Amino acid sequence: MDFALTEEHKMVQEMVRKFANEAIPIIREYDRKHEPAPLLPRMAELGILGVGIPVKYGGQGLDYISLGLVCEELEYADSTLRVVMAVHMGLCAQTIFHWGTEEQKQKFLVPLAKGEKIGCGAFTEPGHGSDFAHIQMTGRREGDYYILNGEKMWISLATLADYAIVTVRTNPEAEKPHRGLSTFIVDLHSPGIKRGDIKGKLGVRAGSTGWIAFQDVKVPVENRLGEEGEGFKITMTAFDRGRYTVAAGAVGLIRAALDASVNYATERKTFGVPIGQHQLIKQKIARMARDYEMGKLLYLKAGWQMNEGIRATRMTSMAKWFATEAAFQAAHDAVQIHGAYGFSDEYDVERFFRNGRGSIIYEGSSEIHTLIQADYALGYRRDKPLRIELPPYDPEEWQ
Amino acid sequence: MKIVVFVKVTPDTAATVKVDDSGNVTWGDAPLVLNPWDEYAVEAALQTKEAHGGSVTVVSMGDESALEAIRRALAMGCNDAIRIDDPALAEDDTLSTAKVLAAAVQKIGDVDMVFFGRQAIDGDTGLTPAQTARLLGWPYVGLVAAFRELDADGGTFTAERAIEEGRQVVASKLPAVVSVAKDYGEPRYPSFMGIRKAARAKVPVWSLADLGIEAPAVKVRLTQLMNPPKREVQCEFIEGETPEEIAEKLADKILAEKVL
Numbered sequence: 001m002d003f004a005l006t007e008e009h010k011m012v013q014e015m016v017r018k019f020a021n022e023a024i025p026i027i028r029e030y031d032r033k034h035e036p037a038p039l040l041p042r043m044a045e046l047g048i049l050g051v052g053i054p055v056k057y058g059g060q061g062l063d064y065i066s067l068g069l070v071c072e073e074l075e076y077a078d079s080t081l082r083v084v085m086a087v088h089m090g091l092c093a094q095t096i097f098h099w100g101t102e103e104q105k106q107k108f109l110v111p112l113a114k115g116e117k118i119g120c121g122a123f124t125e126p127g128h129g130s131d132f133a134h135i136q137m138t139g140r141r142e143g144d145y146y147i148l149n150g151e152k153m154w155i156s157l158a159t160l161a162d163y164a165i166v167t168v169r170t171n172p173e174a175e176k177p178h179r180g181l182s183t184f185i186v187d188l189h190s191p192g193i194k195r196g197d198i199k200g201k202l203g204v205r206a207g208s209t210g211w212i213a214f215q216d217v218k219v220p221v222e223n224r225l226g227e228e229g230e231g232f233k234i235t236m237t238a239f240d241r242g243r244y245t246v247a248a249g250a251v252g253l254i255r256a257a258l259d260a261s262v263n264y265a266t267e268r269k270t271f272g273v274p275i276g277q278h279q280l281i282k283q284k285i286a287r288m289a290r291d292y293e294m295g296k297l298l299y300l301k302a303g304w305q306m307n308e309g310i311r312a313t314r315m316t317s318m319a320k321w322f323a324t325e326a327a328f329q330a331a332h333d334a335v336q337i338h339g340a341y342g343f344s345d346e347y348d349v350e351r352f353f354r355n356g357r358g359s360i361i362y363e364g365s366s367e368i369h370t371l372i373q374a375d376y377a378l379g380y381r382r383d384k385p386l387r388i389e390l391p392p393y394d395p396e397e398w399q
Numbered sequence: 400m401k402i403v404v405f406v407k408v409t410p411d412t413a414a415t416v417k418v419d420d421s422g423n424v425t426w427g428d429a430p431l432v433l434n435p436w437d438e439y440a441v442e443a444a445l446q447t448k449e450a451h452g453g454s455v456t457v458v459s460m461g462d463e464s465a466l467e468a469i470r471r472a473l474a475m476g477c478n479d480a481i482r483i484d485d486p487a488l489a490e491d492d493t494l495s496t497a498k499v500l501a502a503a504v505q506k507i508g509d510v511d512m513v514f515f516g517r518q519a520i521d522g523d524t525g526l527t528p529a530q531t532a533r534l535l536g537w538p539y540v541g542l543v544a545a546f547r548e549l550d551a552d553g554g555t556f557t558a559e560r561a562i563e564e565g566r567q568v569v570a571s572k573l574p575a576v577v578s579v580a581k582d583y584g585e586p587r588y589p590s591f592m593g594i595r596k597a598a599r600a601k602v603p604v605w606s607l608a609d610l611g612i613e614a615p616a617v618k619v620r621l622t623q624l625m626n627p628p629k630r631e632v633q634c635e636f637i638e639g640e641t642p643e644e645i646a647e648k649l650a651d652k653i654l655a656e657k658v659l
Contacts, residue, residue: 008598011474015589047591060591399595 005069012051012066013073019046020077024348027078030206031351034199037080037206040160044115048074052089053097054398057105058113063393065303068248072296075249076256079355080207082249086363087156088112090241091121095165096185098241098390099225099234108163108185120161121242122152122186122212123235129154130368132167133178133232137214139168146170146184146224148192148217154362158195158210164188165238166214167231174229181231185223192217203354226387233386239364240316240390244302246363247319250327251295253356257330258288260349261337268339275337284333291326298322309392311383314376321369328356400453400551403507404444404477404514405500405531406437408461408468409521416521418624424521431464433471436516438586440579443543444514445476445587451551453511454478458503460488460496466602473597474589480600481507485607487614493522495615497530502610504535511551515578517542525578532576540569544582 005013023039030037043049052067053059067089074081093112096104111117128135137150148168155164167183174180188195197210226234262285265276275281298319305312331352335342342349360366375381410416414429433441444455457472459465460483469480483503488495504510513532518525525541532539544561547568554573559566561580589597607614637652639645653659 006598007470008594011470011589011594011598012591015474015591015594018588046588051591061595062591 005065008062009066009069012062013069015046016048016070016073017076019043019048020073020081023081024077027080027206028345028348028351031078031080032205032345034201034205036160036197036208039081040084040115040118043081043084047115048085049088049115049118050113051085053093053109053113057097058110059093059398060113061398063303063395063398064244064306065300068244068299068303071245071248072252072255072299075252078206078351079249079253079359080204082245082252083156083204083207086242086245086249087120088118088161090243090245091123091238092119092161092163092165094241094390095121095183095225095234095238098237099183099388100185103222104185104225112163117162118157118160119163119165120155120157121238122155122158122164122166123238124152124154126151126153126211130365132235133176133181135167135169135181137166137168138172139170139182139184139219141170141221144221145218146182146221148184148186148214148219150214152212152214154198155195155210155212156204157208158212159197160208161188164212165225167235170228170231178232179229181235182228183225183231183234184219185225186214186217186219187223188212190217190219201358203351203356203358205354230387236313237386237390240313243316243320243363244299244306244312246359247295247299247302247316247323250320250323250356250359251292251299253327253352254288254292254295254323254330257327257334257349257352258285258292260347260352261285261288261334264338264341264347281337284337288330288333291323291330295319295323295326306390307393309389311389313383314373317364317369317372320363321366321373324356324359325366328353328360331356400447400451400511401507401509402444402448402453402455402512402514403504403510404437404440404455404457404472405527406441406457406459406468406472406516407434407519407521408432408459408465409434409519412520418626422624424624431467433468434516434519434521436518436520436579436581437468437472438475438516439581439583440514440516441472441475441477442586443546443577443579443583444512447512447514447546447549451549453551456481456507458483458500458507460484460499469602470597470600471589473600474593475587476590476593480602481605482602483605483610485614487607490617490620491615492617492619493524493526494530494619495617497527497534498612498615499607499610500527500531501534502612503605504531506605506610511574513537513574513576515576517578517580528576528578535574535576538571538575539577540571540575541578542580543577544580 047060050059051062055061071082096109112119139146164186166186170182171180192215195212268275302312302315334349408431410426411429411432414426416426419425448455455477457477457480515528529539542560543558545559547557549556557570561582637649
């Protein structure tokens, strides 16, 4: 067993770390203004938006582990940067890479991976998140088109994306609700689409989170991903990819909370000594250090599984569940270590705390992941082979 | 144009460098990076290649840790790389280093320009570029901030030097050695394509025998290294009822302490 990162992984890490460090002052400014930070063009220019896709589809030819490392570095700076990778790459580009026809890959994946177009995943609805099988948005077949009607909610990059992966109900008569769903690649500039950002969010304030309303939106049949009725399975695999990025990002947030706490605890003095020498501060620091290592091992294992072509649903769920809860705990402890200063935006830990709360809810709440893990352990849940499996990483094929 | 850029691996600028009890310089487990000043040299070399064609070879002298710097330069866009390493180079000074680097330039052959960073952040002498130029018998233009003209076919160039008093414009002939100042402009990020290429690159290692030279004599030896003495710092808060009153007290204090 080799725990060492390759030279390539280390250089990717270093490069994205440099970008993330440069982005931090911009993030602070836009988080305060509660406006999306204008960092997408720079991420596209640097090729970050193509990590996790082979070169022949416009990507950078870097493997799934690289994608995790990139997410860790981005969320070290701010969750909004990692959110971009979760939805643009995890939910959108990699779902097309997994399920798309060659024509769909050429038409949609290539510009997404090159960063010429921005993608998102539109799954959650105002009344349906965890209970995804019962979503209400509809798609009615009319000749060579589907007519989409309904609303999607809590969609990251809703107002910035060009394309969305959208799952809707195409067969209301299906015996089991989840078998009546189909998934589409939708051009968000199509007539009948309205969208907007949600205001008043607790965290991810430097990013776009919004709603998309569809009224009689015509989507060509050739934009359907997979078969009709396959939407639930496709969406669940999209969640696998999204959860992987969230898990890796949360590990970055733990590291950010840890670094900030160590810096503060070695400088700030109470009772004549640096507060790092107090046992209850040590306990918090130790927990962050432990959780960073544990979260990292979990997401790297999931990345390794995807590289090898091993189904990673169980591992991405576990990594996401553990890392996001640990990240929120770390941010909470970091605020406590900073005392009153942690309660103000003078220090970044206040932002970490607000951002860390969201990821316990999105991409599968902790409650959902708890049930998933219990069902795997109890033998109630098994991964069945998919009609199309996620392509493994092949160093030759991906170049 | 055939361009060579010399780089060095140094401790990260964020590292805490100190002298340990055995008198050796240590930076703990801080990572080694491409000398930050050398990033500007790589950028200038790559821009020169992009404007005038040719290739950029990155060269570094050192043990395997030098690969950190070499890979970074390759990922930024250098075409190929050479590492110079030999047990006889365990001890060196700037002049002995310059002799080795000059020999490398001669072995590469037909080189038009040699780029250096202005200095390395560890030794901080900034002597090696000029010494290398002297040994090659080529003109040396230090602290280049920009090239106004470069005629590769005619073998001439005009450069702006960033000096304390401002900018100095210098005309020179090729081949030449230049060192590059920060004013040249921000170094580019490594590209992911470049990273993939750099990570897989097999970097040839040249020994002194490959260069056809003996180990150069070392004339400068560091006899003792020590940490700088601790400075006593006292902090005094100037207080007052209004900003104007505080400013007045502060000004008086500055004058009394002969700061101004």
